[in-house]
Structures are given as C-alpha cells and as structure tokens.
Amino acid sequence: MIRVAVFDDNKHLRETFELMLNNAEGYTCTGVYPNCRDLVADLAASPCDIVLMDIEMPGINGIEATKIIKEHFPDVHILIQTVFWDDNYIFNAICAGASGYILKSTTPQGYIEAIGNVQAGGSAITPGIAKRVLDLFKQNLEPARPVRNYNLTNQERKVLQLLVDGKSYKMIAAELFISFDTVKSHISSVYSKLHVHSGTEAVAVALREKLFNPPS
Numbered sequence: 001m002i003r004v005a006v007f008d009d010n011k012h013l014r015e016t017f018e019l020m021l022n023n024a025e026g027y028t029c030t031g032v033y034p035n036c037r038d039l040v041a042d043l044a045a046s047p048c049d050i051v052l053m054d055i056e057m058p059g060i061n062g063i064e065a066t067k068i069i070k071e072h073f074p075d076v077h078i079l080i081q082t083v084f085w086d087d088n089y090i091f092n093a094i095c096a097g098a099s100g101y102i103l104k105s106t107t108p109q110g111y112i113e114a115i116g117n118v119q120a121g122g123s124a125i126t127p128g129i130a131k132r133v134l135d136l137f138k139q140n141l142e143p144a145r146p147v148r149n150y151n152l153t154n155q156e157r158k159v160l161q162l163l164v165d166g167k168s169y170k171m172i173a174a175e176l177f178i179s180f181d182t183v184k185s186h187i188s189s190v191y192s193k194l195h196v197h198s199g200t201e202a203v204a205v206a207l208r209e210k211l212f213n214p215p216s
Contacts, residue, residue, distance in 0.1 A: 002119050005043060006032045007065065008054040008081075013104075017052060017111075024112050036060040040072050048076060050115050055082040055093065063092050070097035077118045077198070081106070099198050117168055121187060121199065150193045150211070159186045160211070164203050 004027060006017045014032040021029040030046040033039075035057055043051070051069060055062035066078045077099040093101055099118045106114065152160065155176070162172045173183045191197060194205045205211075 002027050002050060002115060003030045003048040004028070004050045004052055004115060005030050005046065005048040006052045007034075007036055007039075007057070007062070008032070008052075009034050009057045010054070013054075020108050020111065027112065027115070036062075036065040036068075039065055039068055043069065043073055043076070049119055051076055051078045052111075052115070053078050053080050053098075055080050063096050066093060066096040066098050079114060079118050081111075094200050094204075099200060113168075120169060120184060121191070150209075152190065152193060152211075156186050156190050156193070157211070159183060160190050160202060160206055163187070163190075163199055164206050 004021050006014055006021075006029060008014050008017070011034070014034065018029045018032050021027045030048045031042060033042055037059055039060065053062045053065060057065075060068070062080055062082070066080070069076055069078055078097065079100040079102065080093045080098045081102050081104055083104050090101055100114055102110070102114050158176060159172055162175060167175065169180055169183050169187075173180045176183075178186075187199075187202075190202060194202055196202045196205055
C-alpha cells in the first residue's frame with residue numbers, strides 16, 4: 001500500500017486528491033493539509049511514503065517544504081504538482097530534493113502512475129517539462145571534468161540514457177524489449193554505482209559527469 005499525504009491550499013483539490021487516492025487500488029491518503037505550518041508534526045503523526053506537494057502556498061511554499069521534508073524524513077519522496085511552467089520553479093524544486101514535477105492539468109490516472117513511478121524509485125516528470133529539465137541541467141553544469149568510470153554495463157547505460165530522455169519505467173521496458181522488473185533491477189544497480197537514491201539524482205550525475213552526450 002502506497003501512503004500519500006497531500007499539501008494544497010485549494011480545498012476542492014485536497015478533497016479531489018483524497019477521494020482519488022482512497023479509491024485507487026494499492027493507494028491510501030494519510031492526510032490532506034491546507035499549508036505547511038505544522039509540516040514536521042503532521043508527517044510524524046501520519047507517516048507516508050509520498051508527499052504530493054503544491055508549489056505555491058501561503059507561508060512555507062512547496063520548495064521550502066521539500067527541503068524541510070528531506071531534512072527530517074529523507075526516505076519520503078516528494079512529487080511537486082503545480083500550474084507553473086517557470087524554469088526557476090522546476091530547477092529549484094528538483095535541487096531541493098523533489099523526485100518529480102508534474103502539472104495540475106495531469107489526468108487522475110496520470111497522477112496515480114506518477115506516484116507509483118516515484119515510489120518505485122523513478123522520476124515522474126510531465127513530458128512537456130522533461131525537455132526543460134534537461135536544458136536547465138545543461139545550463140547549470142559545472143566545468144568539464146575527467147570522466148569517472150562507474151563500471152556501468154552497456155544495458156545499464158542504455159537504461160540511464162532513457163532516464164535522461166525523460167522515459168518512464170514502462171517506456172524503457174518497451175523500448176529495450178525487457179520486463180518492467182528487469183528495468184527496476186537495472187535502475188537499482190545504476191543508483192548503487194552512481195551513489196544516488198532517485199531518478200533525478202541519476203540524471204544530474206549523468207549530465208554533470210558527461211557519461212554520454214545528452215539529447216539536443
């Protein structure tokens with residue numbers, strides 16, 4: 001059972017997300033909150049696996065809240081959901097530790113798939129945002145450095161390249177003609193070799209270390 005907490009200042013959306021999660025097989029909503037004022041206490045009282053976080057809220061915003069959550073609950077994944085396309089929001093959210101960034105225009109099924117993908121260790125990013133994320137990472141790369149040898153196998157490099165391209169686990173499995181579980185196994189090995197814990201971290205390392213040429 002995937003436990004999800006929702007932080008959103010829109011009452012209608014909070015109720016919608018709560019209903020959606022409690023009616024989706026394998027998911028449960030542990031709580032809905034209108035702000036992040038008592039963030040740490042709320043999550044300590046009702047533990048969760050995923051936080052669905054609105055980025056623009058009064059008081060503590062979603063990016064600040066993400067930093068606080070990762071400091072106090074490092075194993076909790078944060079999925080940012082917003083109406084904003086602003087590049088600074090995207091980059092700052094991912095740098096703060098968010099595991100995904102999707103638009104509020106995403107369908108209910110899209111939300112469920114994104115939450116499941118994040119829980120499985122993937123990086124959920126709305127397709128329209130994926131290209132922006134890659135561009136932002138490339139713009140903020142550190143100066144070129146000698147390429148480290150992470151001992152990735154050819155198949156692991158293919159999987160990592162597809163992660164950089166913004167592909168989901170299902171899409172990677174289809175493109176490489178392998179099973180979903182095999183993809184998870186390869187990604188787990190990639191995380192271990194790169195010393196990271198999420199898809200966004202793996203993408204950042206791949207681009208920063210220039211493990212291959214990023215897509216144009």
